[in-house]
Amino acid sequence: MELNIQSNISLKPFNTFGIEEKTNFLIEVNDNETLTEIFKRGIFSKNFFVLGAGSNVLFTKPFDGYIIRMASKGIQSKIESDHVYVTAKAGEIWNDFVWHCIRKNYAGIENMALIPGTVGASPVQNIGAYGTELMYVFHSCEAFDTRLGTFKTFKKEDCNFSYRDSIFKTEHKGRFIITEVTYKLSLTPKINTSYGAIEAELVKENITQPSITDIATIVSKIRVEKLPDPSTVGNAGSFFKNPVISADNFERLLTLYPAIPHYPMPDQQTKLAAGWLIEQCGWKGKQYGQAGVWKNQALVLINRQNASGQEIYNLSVQIIRDVQDKFGITLEREVNLL
Numbered sequence: 001m002e003l004n005i006q007s008n009i010s011l012k013p014f015n016t017f018g019i020e021e022k023t024n025f026l027i028e029v030n031d032n033e034t035l036t037e038i039f040k041r042g043i044f045s046k047n048f049f050v051l052g053a054g055s056n057v058l059f060t061k062p063f064d065g066y067i068i069r070m071a072s073k074g075i076q077s078k079i080e081s082d083h084v085y086v087t088a089k090a091g092e093i094w095n096d097f098v099w100h101c102i103r104k105n106y107a108g109i110e111n112m113a114l115i116p117g118t119v120g121a122s123p124v125q126n127i128g129a130y131g132t133e134l135m136y137v138f139h140s141c142e143a144f145d146t147r148l149g150t151f152k153t154f155k156k157e158d159c160n161f162s163y164r165d166s167i168f169k170t171e172h173k174g175r176f177i178i179t180e181v182t183y184k185l186s187l188t189p190k191i192n193t194s195y196g197a198i199e200a201e202l203v204k205e206n207i208t209q210p211s212i213t214d215i216a217t218i219v220s221k222i223r224v225e226k227l228p229d230p231s232t233v234g235n236a237g238s239f240f241k242n243p244v245i246s247a248d249n250f251e252r253l254l255t256l257y258p259a260i261p262h263y264p265m266p267d268q269q270t271k272l273a274a275g276w277l278i279e280q281c282g283w284k285g286k287q288y289g290q291a292g293v294w295k296n297q298a299l300v301l302i303n304r305q306n307a308s309g310q311e312i313y314n315l316s317v318q319i320i321r322d323v324q325d326k327f328g329i330t331l332e333r334e335v336n337l338l
Helices: 032-040 094-103 198-206 212-226 245-256 274-280 309-327
Strands: 005-010 022-029 047-052 063-070 075-080 083-089 138-145 152-153 176-184 235-236 244-246 262-265 268-272 291-293 300-303
Touching: 022 032, 032 176, 063 176, 063 291, 075 138, 094 212, 152 176, 198 212, 244 245, 245 268, 268 274, 274 309, 291 309
Parallel strands: 022 063, 047 063
Antiparallel strands: 005 022, 075 083, 083 176, 138 152, 138 176, 235 300, 244 268, 262 268, 291 300
């Protein structure tokens, strides 16, 4: 088959930070045959990076290699008893997929409305928000092995899911390209309002028996109020992970900072709000050259106008240093650095 390889391409339209860097080559993938052809030509033995919506990446320099952009589309459903298995191609925009399911009354992902990115990226970092995580609805995914040139199916138990993590970020990082994901959703919704901000909005709206549409609408509203629109302010959403710490470490911090927001986790661990830690260090709304920290959510770094990726990276270094100095906690970046 013929392979459309674009040369010397600007990456600005392909990353939500709006960083102006270039790549030597860019290949759009709309079907599995394209991946097989890329393998046959030996491209996967060279430097490459797989890109979806570009909402979780920071380009700090020109990319010397091949950008493989997943653009395949398609959604299929199979109903079994009180569940439905929904399979979506990797290039589907996540939020579009969420609302597709909501319109059909398929429940389980409504709390993850408006998370930026594509379906293909969703299992990689086990996306989650407002009281739920992808691993709770994940059934399986198909992925292309860039070393062997074959397709492999990963079941939930194969993926080693944990908070913002999976096998695709650890031992299989860079090896497999997810081509489609199957989710097990419910036809009998179990509404999750465990996250405090959702409860507060329901009270404000006088909604006593919320539907999954209500939940998704409220989550979207909360996200819009907190997060800047990438079409007007370059950003990649949450730049840092919320840190998970031991019980002893948490008790130490709670003594020093009684108001510290915290969330219980398995194995006697506690999750803290990275945004709160950053805000306590005085960074919320602060400018750093052409980069900055969003005025409504300190977890979000922004491209104020014409920031370079290196400038945003340097800002993140300073924030990590300040949080470490004040709290003894090392923040981990959530975005991919290139």
